[in-house]
Structures are given as C-alpha cells and as structure tokens.
Amino acid sequence: MNSTDGRTLELTILMPCLNEAETLATCIEKAQGYLERSGVEGEVLISDNGSTDGSQEIAQRLGARVSAAPRRGYGAALINGIEAARGRYVIMGDADDSYDFTSLDPFVEKLRDGSDLVMGNRFAGGIEPGAMPPLHKYLGNPVLSFIGQLFFRPNVRDFHCGLRGFNRARIDELDLQTTGMEFASEMVVKASLARYRIDEVPTTLKKDGRSRPPHLRSWHDGWRHLRFLLLFAPRWLFVYPGLFAFLLGAIAVGTLAFGGVQIGGIGFDVTTMVYAAALCVIGYQSLLFFWLTKLFATQEGFLPASERYRSIVAKWTAERGLLIGLGLFGIGVLIGVLQLVRWGGMDFGPQDAAEVVRVAVPSSLGIVLGFQTIMMSFFSGVLTTPRREQKPESVIEA
Structure with a gap:
C-alpha cells in the first residue's frame, strides 16, 4: 500500500x-x-x-x-x-x-x-x-x-x-x-x-x-x-606505480654506481644513471603522496582506517621522519664532500666526466630524497596535530 x-x-x-x-x-x-x-x-x-x-x-x-x-x-x-x-x-x-x-x-x-x-x-x-x-x-x-x-x-x-x-x-x-x-x-x-x-x-x-x-x-x-x-584507491594510484618506479630507479642507480653494464649488446652507463635517478625521485614522491593522502583522507573520514594502518600511524612520528630525512640528506652531502676531497687531492685539475657523474648522481639523489622526507614529515606533523572540533556554523561568532 x-x-x-x-x-x-x-x-x-x-x-x-x-x-x-x-x-x-x-x-x-x-x-x-x-x-x-x-x-x-x-x-x-x-x-x-x-x-x-x-x-x-x-x-x-x-x-x-x-x-x-x-x-x-x-x-x-x-x-x-x-x-x-x-x-x-x-x-x-x-x-x-x-x-x-x-x-x-x-x-x-x-x-x-x-x-x-x-x-x-x-x-x-x-x-x-x-x-x-x-x-x-x-x-x-x-x-x-x-x-x-x-x-x-x-x-x-x-x-x-x-x-x-x-x-x-x-x-x-x-x-x-x-x-x-x-x-x-x-x-x-x-x-x-x-x-x-x-x-x-x-x-x-x-x-x-x-x-x-x-x-x-x-x-x-x-x-x-x-x-x-x-x-578512493590510493594504493593503485600512488603505491604500486610509485614503488615500481622507486625500486627500478634505485636498483639501476646502485648498479651503475660501480660501473657501466652491458645487456644484450646495449651499454648502460652514466646517462642511464641520470634518468634512473629521476625515476627514483618520481617513485619516492608518489609514495610520499600516498602517505599524506592517506593521513588526510582518514582524518577527514573519506577513507576508513584499518587496524594495521592505525598501528603504523601510532608508531610513526614527525620526529622519526625528520631523522630519516636528515640521514638521507647527510649521506648525500657526505658523498659530495668525499668527491670534493678527492678532487682536491688532484689539485682541482681535470677529471673524467663519466666518473664525476657516477658519484654526483647518488649524492644528489640522497640530498633530494632526504629533503623530500623532511618536508613530508613536517607536513604530516601538521595533519596529525590534535585539534578540537570546529564549532557548528550556527555558533561561530562573526
């Protein structure tokens, strides 16, 4: 009826x-x-x-x-x-x-x-x-x-x-x-x-x-x-492609840092290393975007938070992220300093261009990834700062 x-x-x-x-x-x-x-x-x-x-x-x-x-x-x-x-x-x-x-x-x-x-x-x-x-x-x-x-x-x-x-x-x-x-x-x-x-x-x-x-x-x-x-599927948007790009780039940079590689008659050397470093940065940035998106989405109620995710967030702090970022940044700077010292031992004379790039790329990569991690940690700290609930519009004073 x-x-x-x-x-x-x-x-x-x-x-x-x-x-x-x-x-x-x-x-x-x-x-x-x-x-x-x-x-x-x-x-x-x-x-x-x-x-x-x-x-x-x-x-x-x-x-x-x-x-x-x-x-x-x-x-x-x-x-x-x-x-x-x-x-x-x-x-x-x-x-x-x-x-x-x-x-x-x-x-x-x-x-x-x-x-x-x-x-x-x-x-x-x-x-x-x-x-x-x-x-x-x-x-x-x-x-x-x-x-x-x-x-x-x-x-x-x-x-x-x-x-x-x-x-x-x-x-x-x-x-x-x-x-x-x-x-x-x-x-x-x-x-x-x-x-x-x-x-x-x-x-x-x-x-x-x-x-x-x-x-x-x-x-x-x-x-x-x-x-x-x-x-609504940040793993598919950020994690899977980001993880693939990061690992592929990192493995390529790590391998080529010790010298060129020949595969099937094709040579891969410092030029490939530069592009691999860019791929590594893109992948890492995608993973950081996932973390920040997940933090924001769960805080605002757009996405549910699993128990596993809650336990990870509880253990993660902005300070720990800052320490990891400073560590990566420091490693990059240290590699650069060692390269500078080595150049000084040559009275700052001419160097082999390929060998310079082979060292400069890992150094730059560490500095960039470290800086990104530091910025992400500060921003995640902003997102996770406890705050009181906003007053309803009807009681907010002009």
Whole structure:
C-alpha cells in the first residue's frame, strides 16, 4: 500500500527527477502497482532537482510524495531523497522508464535477508536493443566495472547500475558526499570499504521513453567515475606505480654506481644513471603522496582506517621522519664532500666526466630524497596535530 503519513514504512521507492514529465507518470504508476501487488508497505518518493516541466505536479496528482532537492546534481537529488525517505529500505531508480519498477521482489527479498546494498545487474537480466549505447555496453561499463572490482572487491559485475536497493540506516552511516554522477560509485566504494554485505540480482534495461537526450555525458561522466575510483584507491594510484618506479630507479642507480653494464649488446652507463635517478625521485614522491593522502583522507573520514594502518600511524612520528630525512640528506652531502676531497687531492685539475657523474648522481639523489622526507614529515606533523572540533556554523561568532 502507499502511504504519505509520518510513520516508518518498510520501503521507499526513490526516483531522482529533473524534467521527466514524459515518463514520470509511467514510472510512478509501475512503482505504485508493485506496492499494491506485493503488499509491501511503502511509498513512492520523487526527489525533484528543479524541474520546470511540471514534473512536481504530475507526481503529486498521482499520490507520490515530492521532496525538493536544494542543490542540483544527480547525487544531490539522491542524498535529499534518502534523507526524506520514510522507508527502512530504499530502492532507487531513474524516472526515465528504463528500469522495471514492477519487478522489485528480488531486491526486497535480499534486503529482508540482511543485505546492506543490493545492486541490479543489467548484463545478467537483459539489455534491450538500443537501451544502452554500444560505447557504454562494450567499453565504458565493462571497463569501469572491472576497475571497480579490481580496486575494491564488491563482487558485483555491473558497477554502475542505477537500479539498486539498500538499508537506509546503513547507507546513512557511510556519510555519502558527492553531488554529481560519482554518487553511484561512491555508494558502492564506501560500502565495499566498510565491509558491508553487497548482493547482486538480475534486472532488465529497456530504451528510455524520453524524446530528449539523457543527462549523461559519456566521456565526461566516464572520466569523473574513473577519477573517483582512483582517488578512493590510493594504493593503485600512488603505491604500486610509485614503488615500481622507486625500486627500478634505485636498483639501476646502485648498479651503475660501480660501473657501466652491458645487456644484450646495449651499454648502460652514466646517462642511464641520470634518468634512473629521476625515476627514483618520481617513485619516492608518489609514495610520499600516498602517505599524506592517506593521513588526510582518514582524518577527514573519506577513507576508513584499518587496524594495521592505525598501528603504523601510532608508531610513526614527525620526529622519526625528520631523522630519516636528515640521514638521507647527510649521506648525500657526505658523498659530495668525499668527491670534493678527492678532487682536491688532484689539485682541482681535470677529471673524467663519466666518473664525476657516477658519484654526483647518488649524492644528489640522497640530498633530494632526504629533503623530500623532511618536508613530508613536517607536513604530516601538521595533519596529525590534535585539534578540537570546529564549532557548528550556527555558533561561530562573526
């Protein structure tokens, strides 16, 4: 049955809406039909994102509840709708008549069984001809779903399906923030990082009933989703490529410091050493960025902090970092001084250029890495300095 009073219901069927007058009535009637047929006590909620085509009036006339989202954006509309929902569970889906609101039983069954998030899988349920552009069907969705699965292991094959259900209280705990199209990814990523139970059920996708183009912009929104996934996976963005670059560069510099190397008839000497040192610096800087990003993200609640990470942070201090940085810096300076002393023993006369570079590169590398470590340690000290919580805006004095 449909309900509009203030009591808690079992299910809210939530639809974000921005000028969906062509298809909104059909979606509402399908959702209401499902509630009537299934006997689920629920409501149909339209989170309006500033429609100017009369969508609000259509929804109200059909008995759906309408909540105005104060900010524009797909995520903003859904955040507003989740906050306004009266259901213990929420099933969200676009109001363009592409998703089947008459077949929500698999979602409800999984939610009743204890799932925190239930994702629809369009590839398992069926995609009608013309319902999804080939670029999305064969490249965008498969690639982004593969990356999402690789980074976060949510065990879903359709990472960006718009029809999904969730336990409202559990999703509230994730403190979702993004107001754009990234919201769909943020929900899955944070639920995965929080070790929520995530299930997947087949669903169908048909060609939407609108005469106008969809709000989605393929390349722009695809890049935004990919960027979001990378930012929430700092190990893949910083650690793995950084560690590879650092180790490869350091090994090459260390090897060539003792003389040139021949591999398969190709000679590697001081020129290679210079580029290897640059690679080493880039890799080391990437690792430092990871540490600072992780510190900031966990301090601000963007990323969860594992027990292992907490124990490392507890042992790490800015002072220890400073000592390591000063040690590296000192080694670099010492190598440079020894080279200067050796040159002095030659009455500062001409030297072999290759041999000079062979010593200067490790010296410079130590100085640069040491200085970077010192600066990182100071900055990490700023991030980890205990501070009191900021006063709410309402009580901050002008």
